[in-house]
Amino acid sequence: MIDLNVDEWTQEEFLRNKQVLEEKGVKVLLIDTILNPIDGAQTTLYAPPLLKAEPSGSVFVFYCDTGKSSKERLGEFRAKFPNHVCISLRGGRGYWRKNLRI
Incomplete structure (x- = not known):
């Protein structure tokens, strides 16, 4: 069972959870x-207006350079997108390993 009540996902968690959730029909987006x-x-x-149009229950995984700012802004994101799940990517862009595959 995937816990959607967390503040952060690692890259590996993102890749694994995205695969499982999308098989169940839940959209998962990595937000720049x-x-x-x-x-x-x-x-x-x-782009908030476009993101608000995404299906209710979609999972938004926000990232910045280090993961710090996106985690600090989770409250803002969650208030702006109450019908979506908002999570931060731990380590942000700087810790992304382009060769990591699931």
């Missing part, structure tokens, strides 16, 4: 808050 996409990963630019 710094205008700097991650090489080898499908990212979505942080």
